[in-house]
Amino acid sequence: QQPVQSPQAVILREGEDAVINCSSSKALYSVHWYRQKHGEAPVFLMILLKGGEQKGHEKISASFNEKKQQSSLYLTASQLSYSGTYFCGTEGTGRRALTFGSGTRLQVQP
Amino acid sequence: EPEVTQTPSHQVTQMGQEVILRCVPISNHLYFYWYRQILGQKVEFLVSFYNNEISEKSEIFDDQFSVERPDGSNFTLKIRSTKLEDSAMYFCASSRQANQPQHFGDGTRLSIL
Numbered sequence: 498q499q500p501v502q503s504p505q506a507v508i509l510r511e512g513e514d515a516v517i518n519c520s521s522s523k524a525l526y527s528v529h530w531y532r533q534k535h536g537e538a539p540v541f542l543m544i545l546l547k548g549g550e551q552k553g554h555e556k557i558s559a560s561f562n563e564k565k566q567q568s569s570l571y572l573t574a575s576q577l578s579y580s581g582t583y584f585c586g587t588e589g590t591g592r593r594a595l596t597f598g599s600g601t602r603l604q605v606q607p
Numbered sequence: 608e609p610e611v612t613q614t615p616s617h618q619v620t621q622m623g624q625e626v627i628l629r630c631v632p633i634s635n636h637l638y639f640y641w642y643r644q645i646l647g648q649k650v651e652f653l654v655s656f657y658n659n660e661i662s663e664k665s666e667i668f669d670d671q672f673s674v675e676r677p678d679g680s681n682f683t684l685k686i687r688s689t690k691l692e693d694s695a696m697y698f699c700a701s702s703r704q705a706n707q708p709q710h711f712g713d714g715t716r717l718s719i720l
Contacts, residue, residue, distance in 0.1 A: 499649070527706050529708065529709065531711075537713070538698060538711040538712060541710060541711075544706075544707070586650075586709075593638060593662060594655050595640075595650075595652060597649045597650040599648075600649055
């Protein structure tokens, strides 16, 4: 069963913050976050393993709430280059394949 | 930085024909994957491959599909008798170990006429 992402789309001005959520009804082992620009391959951003850790990559960070089976991606002080579709991919216990959400389309405007 | 490479970048094939998509995973990676993405939709898992055998496959990966690692570097996806609904972008990915980042190639756009 695919994870549910919210919101489906968001428009930001440069410098604004955004949060993208990813939730699953199944027990998760890990959550992977990817950004995909139009016509390009998904680019890996970060992976969070169960344990509730939080990770950061420049101005993009993420958290994983194991109890809620939910992960959130935080984009702070957004830049034009952040525009694209963000996908979460979840790994269930005992599985290696990623099940992707439907994506969140992020558009950063000047 | 090492990357996953896929060929061809675009394949146009008549319905019913066989097609082979090729991938060269990152050299020290042990897990290989095929995903597909129909235009405008989410990425869907097809199959994972480890230790020269399929470790997992989805419902999409039916008898028309097969994967092979013919040598030490290539990883191929074969579709035996293509259908119109096979038109999609096919991505190959690899990871060093399980539960580690999966790195995607640039994809092969498959168009079935």
